[in-house]
Every structure is written in structure tokens, then in C-alpha cells.
Amino acid sequence: MISQWKxxxxxxxxxxxxxxxxxxxxxxxxASAAELGMGVWERSVVVLANNLGMLIGATAxxxxxxxxxxxxxxxxxxxxxxxxxxxxxxVKTGWExxxxxxxxxxxxxxxxxxxxxxxxxxxxxxxxxxxxxxLESFWSLGALAAAAVAYFLFPRxxxxxxxxxxxxxxxxxxxxxxxxxxxxxxxxxAVSIETRRLYPVWYIxxxxxxxxxGVFLWLPTILVxxxxxxxxxxxxxxxxxxxxxxxxYFTAAYLVEKIGRRPTAAIFFLGSAASAAALIYSVSLPQLxxxxxxxxFFNLGAWGVVYAYTPELFPEHVRGFATGTAGSxxxxxxxxxxxxxxxxxxxxxxxxxxxxxxxxxxxxxLPETKRR
Numbered sequence: 001m002i003s004q005w006k007x008x009x010x011x012x013x014x015x016x017x018x019x020x021x022x023x024x025x026x027x028x029x030x031a032s033a034a035e036l037g038m039g040v041w042e043r044s045v046v047v048l049a050n051n052l053g054m055l056i057g058a059t060a061x062x063x064x065x066x067x068x069x070x071x072x073x074x075x076x077x078x079x080x081x082x083x084x085x086x087x088x089x090x091v092k093t094g095w096e097x098x099x100x101x102x103x104x105x106x107x108x109x110x111x112x113x114x115x116x117x118x119x120x121x122x123x124x125x126x127x128x129x130x131x132x133x134x135l136e137s138f139w140s141l142g143a144l145a146a147a148a149v150a151y152f153l154f155p156r157x158x159x160x161x162x163x164x165x166x167x168x169x170x171x172x173x174x175x176x177x178x179x180x181x182x183x184x185x186x187x188x189x190a191v192s193i194e195t196r197r198l199y200p201v202w203y204i205x206x207x208x209x210x211x212x213x214g215v216f217l218w219l220p221t222i223l224v225x226x227x228x229x230x231x232x233x234x235x236x237x238x239x240x241x242x243x244x245x246x247x248x249y250f251t252a253a254y255l256v257e258k259i260g261r262r263p264t265a266a267i268f269f270l271g272s273a274a275s276a277a278a279l280i281y282s283v284s285l286p287q288l289x290x291x292x293x294x295x296x297f298f299n300l301g302a303w304g305v306v307y308a309y310t311p312e313l314f315p316e317h318v319r320g321f322a323t324g325t326a327g328s329x330x331x332x333x334x335x336x337x338x339x340x341x342x343x344x345x346x347x348x349x350x351x352x353x354x355x356x357x358x359x360x361x362x363x364x365x366l367p368e369t370k371r372r
Contacts, residue, residue: 002122002180002181004123004124004127004131006179007119007122007123007131007180008119008131008134008135010175010176010179010180011074011115011118011119011135011180012134012135012137012138012141013138013172013175014074014078014111014115014172014176015111015112015115015135015136015138015139015142016138016139016141016142016145017078017081017082017142017169017172018078018081018108018111018112018142019138019139019140019141019142019143019145019146020142020143020145020146020149020166021081021082021085021104021108021142021146021166021169022050022054022108022142023142023143023146023147023216024146024149024150024163024166025046025047025050025101025217026216026217026218026219026220026221027146027147027149027150027154027159027220027235028088028097028159028163029043029046029047029221030150030220030221030224030231030234031150031154031159032097032159036091036092036093036094036097037093037094038094038097040221040342041342042094043094044338044339044342045094045095045098046094046097046098046101047217047338048098048335048338048339049098049099049101049102049105050098050101050102050104050105050108051105051213051331051334051335051338052102052105052331052335053101053102053103053104053105053106053108053109054105054106054108054109054327054331054334055105055109055328055331055332055334055335056105056106056109056328057077057105057106057107057108057109057110058109058110058112058113058324058325058326058327058328058330058331059321059324059325059327059328060106060110060324061073061076061077061106061109061110061111061113061114061324062110062113062114062117062320062321062322062323062324062325062327063320063321063324064320065113065114065117065118065320065324066185066317066318066319066320066321067184068184069182069183069184070114070115070117070118070121070182070183070184070320071118071176071177071180071181071182071183072182073110073114073320074111074114074115074118074176074180075173075176075177076107076110077106077107077108077110077111077114078107078111078169078170078172078173078176079107079170079173080103080104080106080107080110081104081105081106081107081108081111082107082166082167082168082169082170082172082173083167083170084100084101084103084104084107085104085163085166085167085169086163086164086166086167086168086170087100087103087167088100088101088104088160088163089160089161089163089164089167090160109327109328109331110324112307112327113320113323113324113326113327114320114324115135116132116135116136116307116308116310116311116323117311117319117320117323118183119131119132119135120132120308120311120312120319121183121185121311121316121319122181122183125371125372126257126371127257128308128312129253129256129257129261129308129309129312129369129370130253130254130256130257130308131308132304132307132308132311133249133252133253133256133304133305133307133308134249134250134253135307136249136300136303136304136307136308137245137246137249137250137253137304139245139249139300139303140242140243140245140246140248140249140296140300141246143242143245144239144242144243147235147238147239147242148239149162149166150235150238151232151235151236151239153165154235155232185316185317185319185320186316186317194314197313197314197366197367198322198325198326200362200363200365200366201310201313201322201326201329201366202325202326202329203329203359203362204265204306204359204362204363205306205310205326205327205329205330205333206329206330206332206333207333207355207356207358207359208269208302208303208306208330208333208356208359209329209330209331209332209333209334209337210333210334210336210337210352210355211272211276211299211333211337211352211353211355211356212299212303212334212337213333213334213337213338214336214337214338214340214341214349214352215276215279215295215337215349215352217337217338218338218341218342219238219292220234220235220238221341222341222346223237223288226346227283227285227288229285237288237289237292240289241289241292241293241296242296243296244292244293244294244296244297245296245297245300247297248268248296248297248298248299248300248301248304249300249301249304251297251301252264252268252301252302252304252305253304255267256304256305256308256309256370257370257371260368260370261305261308261309261312261363261368261369261370262363262364262366262368264305265302265305265306265309265359265360265363266359266360266363266364268298268299268301268302268305269298269302269356269357269359269360269363270356270357270360271294271297271298271301272295272298272299272302272353272356273352273353273354273356273357274294274298274353275291275294275295275297275298275299276295276299276349276352276353276356277350277353278290278291278294278295279291279292279295280346280347280349280350280352280353309366309369310322310323310326311323312369312372313366313367313369337352340352
């Protein structure tokens with residue numbers, strides 16, 4: 001039996017790479033826009049292609065992991081998005097960038113539900129929620145890595161060379177195969193999922209992703225266009241505020257085992273709504289920093305709770321598929337959310353906190369799974 005520390009660390013590094021690749025897209029759009037001749041709408045097409053890939057990958061690879069095993073599919077998804085990231089260095093037009101990001105999205109979307117199910121299944125009941133939230137905390141490290149790459153490497157090496165080097169994450173597939181045990185759920189015939197649970201889960205994931213990607217993917221652009229920050233100053237802002245994600249995750253990891261999944265989710269979604277509203281209406285740099293720090297703390301903690309809670313709601317033989325469909329619902333939100341700002345402007349983003357305020361009601365239609 002693999003140790004809990006080893007399980008979380010090895011899968012967490014893969015999660016870090018996934019997060020870095022997803023979140024680096026917002027910086028790539030800023031850095032490559034002039035060279036590739038992309039305006040706001042062309043950049044939106046690239047985001048759409050990336051998100052479509054993640055939508056398809058989440059369900060497809062989630063189902064494959066139920067049949068072929070979690071480790072095998074984890075390895076395949078990491079290889080896919082790593083090689084696509086390296087290929088991004090060679091694009092010459094916005095359309096080529098969109099095509100490569102579609103392929104990368106398949107792997108990026110496929111990895112997350114598979115790894116969350118894997119860690120949940122190999123964790124003891126009294127540590128399961130905590131372990132998955134800690135796994136999700138590696139997303140914040142990936143966010144920091146993405147900001148660091150944009151801040152330190154893009155200006156010095158150029159975005160193309162930096163992305164080519166990031167393709168080396170493909171080598172981590174060998175580490176996964178050498179250190180992690182395979183876990184393949186026992187086959188139990190046709191897929192049967194309790195839809196009474198699935199519908200509110202889909203809603204929670206869709207709304208969470210709609211707001212997260214609707215705000216965070218455009219935040220560097222918003223800071224430059226709407227608040228007058230310089231490009232390098234924006235990278236610094238993102239790097240500093242992202243640090244708040246780490247205590248957010250660890251607070252959520254403590255609370256899910258202390259008070260339960262449902263009350264913890266309610267706390268973090270309400271905090272997300274309040275801080276998102278504050279960020280939208282912030283004008284001065286101190287206001288922007290305070291509200292962005294709060295949003296990073298609460299919203300990424302909410303992601304951790306949702307990733308821990310969802311696999312526990314479904315039986316093992318359909319867990320990868322069910323969690324994958326939840327991931328696909330998130331990708332629908334991920335597709336719709338980023339169109340809000342370019343289509344309707346900054347203050348249309350007030351829809352995000354309003355939607356997040358509805359999530360606690362959906363959470364409380366589901367059973368509590370603490371230590372079950």
C-alpha cells in the first residue's frame with residue numbers, strides 16, 4: 001500500500017503541471033496577441049477551443065479510467081497536454097494556436113477527474129476529504145508556477161522558448177508509472193448513476209467554473225485595459241495574489257473533516273461571492289489587491305471542497321465517469337464564463353457573485369459524506 005504522503009505528492013505534482021498549463025493560457029494570450037494578430041474575439045476563440053477540449057476530455061478519459069485503470073489514463077493525459085504545450089511554441093496564427101489548445105485541453109480536462117477519483121479511492125475514510133483538498137492545493141502551486149513563468153521567463157526567453165521547455169513535463173509520465181500502483185475499479189456491468197445526485201453536482205461545477213474562468217482568465221487583461229496596470233506589473237499582481245490560494249486550500253482541508261463537506265462548501269462559496277463583487281468594483285491598487293487576495297483564498301478553497309466531495313457521492317465502478325461528467329459540466333461553465341467580459345464588459349461580471357450565492361442551496365440537496 002502506497003503511503004499517503006507519497007500518493008499526494010506524486011499525484012499533486014501532476015496536478016500542478018495541469019494547473020500551470022491551464023492558467024498559463026491567459027498569459028500566453030497577452031504575450032502572443034500582437035505577434036499572432038489576435039484581438040479580443042480571436043483570443044476568445046482560442047479560449048473556446050481549449051475549453052471544448054477539456055469538456056470532451058473530462059468525460060471521455062473519466063470513463064476510460066473506469067475501464068483501463070486510473071494510473072494508465074493519468075499517464076496518457078499528462079503526455080498529451082505536455083506535448084501539445086511544446087507544440088504551441090511553433091504556431092504562426094491564432095487559428096493554429098486554437099487547434100493546439102484544443103488538443104492540449106483533451107489531456108488537461110481528462111487528468112483532473114481521474115486523479116481526484118484515484119486519490120479518493122486510495123485514501124482511508126477519515127483522511128479522504130482532507131487528502132483530495134490537499135491534492136487540489138497543488139493547483140495554487142501551478143498557478144504560482146504559471147505566474148512565475150510569465151513574469152520571469154516570458155520577458156527573458158520569449159513565450160515560444162518558455163513553452164517549448166515546459167513540454168519537458170512529459171518526462172514526468174515515467175515517474176508516475178514507476179512509483180504509483182495501478183487501480184482499476186471492479187467491472188459491474190452497465191453504467192448506472194443516481195441522477196438525483198448528478199444534477200445538483202453538475203450545477204455546482206458549472207457555476208463554479210463559469211465564475212472562476214470568467215474572472216481569472218481575463219484578469220490580466222482587465223488589469224491592463226480597465227485599471228491601467230502595465231503588463232509586467234500585472235504579472236507581479238497575479239503572482240502575489242495567487243499566494244492566498246494556499247491558506248485557502250489548507251483551511252478547507254481542515255474544515256471538511258472538522259465540520260463536514262456541506263457547511264465548508266457554503267462558507268467558501270459565500271466568501272467567493274463577496275470577494276468577487278468587491279473585485280469587480282475595486283478601482284485603486286490597494287482595493288484590487290485586497291479583493292483579489294480574498295477571492296483567491298475563498299474560491300480556490302471552494303474548488304478543493306468540490307473535488308473532495310464529488311467522488312464520494314458515487315460508487316467506485318462509475319466514479320471516474322460520474323466525476324468526469326461533473327468535470328465536463330465545469331467545462332461548459334468554462335466555455336460560457338470567458339465570453340461574459342468581451343461580450344458585455346466588466347460590470348457584466350456581477351453575474352458571477354450572484355450565481356455563487358445560489359450554490360449553498362444546491363449543496364444541501366446532497367448527502368453529507370464526512371467519514372462515510
